[in-house]
Amino acid sequence: MKPKNLTTYIAIPLLILGFTTIKLDDQLQHLIQEKNIVAPEAIPNQDPVKVELGRLLFFDKLLSGNKDVSCATCHHPALASADAIALPIGVGGKGLGKERIMGEDRERVPRNSPDVFNRGAKEWHTMFWDSRVSGSPEEGFVSPADEKLPEGLENLLAVQAMFPVTSRDEMRGEAGDRDVFGEPNEIALISPASEHIIWHRLMMRILEYPKYRRLFKVVYPDIALEDLGFQHAANAIAAFEMAAFTLNDSPWDQYLAGNSKALNKAQKRGAVLFYGKANCSTCHTGPLLTDQQSHNIGVPQIGPGKGNARPIDVGRYAETGKKEDLFAFRTPPLKNVALTGPWMHNGAYQSLEEVIAHHLNPEKHLQQFDTSDLPEELQPTFADENQLIRRLIKNIDDQLKPEQDLSKGEMKDLLSFLHALTDEGAAEIARIIPRRVPSGLPVID
Ligand code: HEC
Ligand code: HEC
Numbered sequence: 266m267k268p269k270n271l272t273t274y275i276a277i278p279l280l281i282l283g284f285t286t287i288k289l290d291d292q293l294q295h296l297i298q299e300k301n302i303v304a305p306e307a308i309p310n311q312d313p314v315k316v317e318l319g320r321l322l323f324f325d326k327l328l329s330g331n332k333d334v335s336c337a338t339c340h341h342p343a344l345a346s347a348d349a350i351a352l353p354i355g356v357g358g359k360g361l362g363k364e365r366i367m368g369e370d371r372e373r374v375p376r377n378s379p380d381v382f383n384r385g386a387k388e389w390h391t392m393f394w395d396s397r398v399s400g401s402p403e404e405g406f407v408s409p410a411d412e413k414l415p416e417g418l419e420n421l422l423a424v425q426a427m428f429p430v431t432s433r434d435e436m437r438g439e440a441g442d443r444d445v446f447g448e449p450n451e452i453a454l455i456s457p458a459s460e461h462i463i464w465h466r467l468m469m470r471i472l473e474y475p476k477y478r479r480l481f482k483v484v485y486p487d488i489a490l491e492d493l494g495f496q497h498a499a500n501a502i503a504a505f506e507m508a509a510f511t512l513n514d515s516p517w518d519q520y521l522a523g524n525s526k527a528l529n530k531a532q533k534r535g536a537v538l539f540y541g542k543a544n545c546s547t548c549h550t551g552p553l554l555t556d557q558q559s560h561n562i563g564v565p566q567i568g569p570g571k572g573n574a575r576p577i578d579v580g581r582y583a584e585t586g587k588k589e590d591l592f593a594f595r596t597p598p599l600k601n602v603a604l605t606g607p608w609m610h611n612g613a614y615q616s617l618e619e620v621i622a623h624h625l626n627p628e629k630h631l632q633q634f635d636t637s638d639l640p641e642e643l644q645p646t647f648a649d650e651n652q653l654i655r656r657l658i659k660n661i662d663d664q665l666k667p668e669q670d671l672s673k674g675e676m677k678d679l680l681s682f683l684h685a686l687t688d689e690g691a692a693e694i695a696r697i698i699p700r701r702v703p704s705g706l707p708v709i710d
Contacts, residue, residue, distance in 0.1 A: 289533045290525055296540040297521065304521050305386045305552035308511050311504040318480040319505025320699060322498055327470055327704040328430055330438030330452040331356055332445045336429065336502065338365075338710070339378040343695040345604035346380040346510050351612025351643060352568045353378045355435040356442070361710045373643070374434050375571040375578055377612040379597065380605040382691070383553060385422050385507030391557045392425040394594045394610045395581045400424075410460045415496045422503035427495065430467055431460050445706075464495035471498060476703035509697050512601060512688040520685075528685055535682025538675055545624075545679070547664045548596040554686070559593035560662040563627035564609045565634040566592075566648040577648060578611065591660050601691050603684045613639075621679055625671060628658050 296302070322328060323336045334355055339348045341361060349362040352375065357368020367373070376394050384392070392398035398421070400406035406424045408414050410431075418424050429435045430452075438453040455462045471477050472490060481493055484501060517536070519527035528536065539545045550556050559581035570576035572583050581590035594610040608614045614623065615638040623630040631654060636644040671679070702708055 289530065289537065292537050293533055293540075296537060300540055300546060300550075302521065302540070303552055304518050305383060305388055305513055308385050308387070308507050311508045312484065314480065315484045315501050315504045316508045317505075318477075318484055318498075319501035319503065320509070320697060321477070321480070321702050322471070322502050323505050324699050324708050325702040325704050326445075326706040327474075327702070328467060329356065329436035330444070330450040331442050332704075332706055333357065333359075334436050335708075336426075337698070337708075339374075339435070340381050342509065342697050345601060345691060346382055346694075347605050348378045349606070351377060351607045351615075351639060353435070356433070356438045359710065365710075367642075372434060372569050374432075375568050375575075376610050377607065380510075380601060381506055382510050382512055382601050382605075383598065384425075385420065385503060385511060386553060388552055389421055389557070391595055392421060395584050396557070396559060396595050397584050398425050398428065413461045415461070415464070415494050417494070417496045417500075419500045420503055422506055423496065423499040426499035426502040426506075427460075427464065430495070431457070431463050433457075437463065468493060468495045468498065474703040509694060512690050512694075514690060515600065515688045516685040517682075518688070529681070531678050531681035532685040534675075535678035535680070535685070538671070538679050539682050542669060543671060543675070543679060544664070544666070548662075549599055554599035555596040557595060559590055559595050560664070561590075561592040561594075561657070561660045562624065562665055563592070563631045563657050563661045564594070564611065564623070565613045565631055566611070566653070566657070567613055567636075567639065567643055567646050568611050569646070576646065577653065580610070589660070592657050593660075593662075599683065600686050601688060603687050604691055615639075617680055617683055618676070621676055621683075624665060625676075627661055627665060631657060 326332045326335045328335060338361070339353045339355070340346045341348060344362050348365070350365065352373040354365045354367050354371070355374050357371040358365050359368070360366055379394070390399055390401060398406070398408045400421065402420060406414060406418065406421065408424055408428070410427065414424065414427065418427070431437060433439055433453070438450045440453050442450040442453050444450050452463055452466055455466065472481070472493065478490060481490070481497065485493065485497055488497070516527040516532065539549075548556050548558070548560055561580070566577055568578070571578040574583065579591055581593040581595070584590070602608075603617060606615060606617070608617065608620045613634070614620045619630075634647060634649070636647045699708060
């Protein structure tokens with residue numbers, strides 16, 4: 266073989282390869298411009314003392330009625346700011362993540378514990394799977410506490426932090442409970458409609474500790490100790506969440522910032538599908554990959570159910586009473602989504618492959634839902650009555666339909682794209698766990 270021919274043999278495939286790569290980047294760049302895809306805005310720097318105060322509160326079980334649960338129990342840095350199980354185990358539970366076990370006569374929390382990545386971004390205007398907390402400091406906040414929500418909350422994330430402590434199964438406990446020291450749980454005795462008293466009592470608990478008093482004084486020098494409310498604790502918790510859980514340096518972010526080598530080919534093909542014919546970005550749109558609207562996508566119903574509709578969870582419908590909101594849940598954001606399983610509002614799916622497959626044919630996946638991957642105790646809770654399944658299917662959002670069927674290869678590419686949304690830094694946030702907290706309660710389960 267002459268050298269000239271050899272060059273041709275190598276050069277032609279290389280040219281073809283180069284051409285397809287350029288074409289893929291062109292395609293993706295075109296979509297990025299057409300759909301105006303941008304990275305989230307950077308968050309403002311947080312006061313380090315406030316972050317430290319928030320960190321201690323986030324890990325302190327003092328905030329729960331029985332002194333046995335902290336925010337970190339369900340939003341743990343070593344578990345991608347969630348708890349790695351389908352439905353959380355709150356008050357009365359022991360252990361962390363997959364090892365966590367239920368207390369006697371307790372029930373699971375009805376919805377999956379979401380990650381809290383990037384929830385301090387300016388773009389967020391809803392909280393919870395049913396968006397029951399929403400708004401902004403400028404427009405005012407909407408929340409289940411209505412006019413009882415105190416003044417002085419600095420942002421939506423702080424408003425959210427007011428509520429886990431009022432929830433009986435998450436943190437507050439049941440009337441008649443005793444705390445881990447055998448003392449009566451005074452927080453659980455307060456009437457549920459009196460959130461402001463719950464917040465006041467909790468703040469009294471917190472301010473008993475000199476370290477907390479010192480930190481609050483530094484963070485709020487102009488407010489007398491007796492005028493401090495739980496909203497000030499909530500502001501500090503939000504500052505900590507922003508500082509610790511803002512993670513926006515995934516390969517996809519790097520690609521958006523101009524580094525075309527940040528994604529491999531499968532990830533680029535996946536992105537083209539995601540923003541193109543797979544139609545994912547109809548709902549998973551904007552800098553956080555969510556429209557923050559509610560949609561029913563026919564997710565199998567498992568768990569104890571929520572509110573008046575128990576054992577069913579009607580989702581956003583319970584807030585609005587609008588027919589189109591029946592079984593609708595807020596589109597989840599997708600940054601770091603590969604780390605945050607199990608997925609969906611109730612953790613019904615244990616793999617991202619199943620999540621993608623469900624989106625492509627919700628009817629079939631709902632009808633043929635396989636419960637064997639669920640924790641044993643949740644398997645019998647799958648609501649499989651024909652009538653319910655029919656109601657769920659009837660109301661499925663018609664934007665869910667992809668333009669055409671996707672091949673196995675295309676589904677794999679979509680999966681690769683979802684993995685490109687992971688910020689490597691997420692693996693390192695376990696460093697932020699404090700060794701001890703002012704109450705002296707154990708930090709590690
Ligand atoms: C027992 C588990 C548990 C504990 C403890 C807990 N959470 Fe949550 N958290 C959840 C669940 C479940 C949801 C979703 C509930 C819903 O949507 O109805 C949630 C939602 C959130 C959200 C909203 C995220 C979003 O995407 O809308 C934030 C932020 C959050 N929690 C922060 C906190 C903070 C701060 C604390 C402590 C004050 C805390 N959580 C305590 C389970 C828990
Ligand atoms: C009609 C709006 C809509 C479209 C289109 C859509 N999704 Fe979703 N997606 C949702 C909603 C709503 C949920 C949560 C549903 C629930 O839990 O009940 C969800 C959940 C997810 C989750 C799980 C996230 C988590 O944290 O639990 C992933 C991953 C996901 N979608 C990826 C995709 C992909 C990939 C596509 C394109 C094939 C897509 N979605 C298309 C609305 C949509």
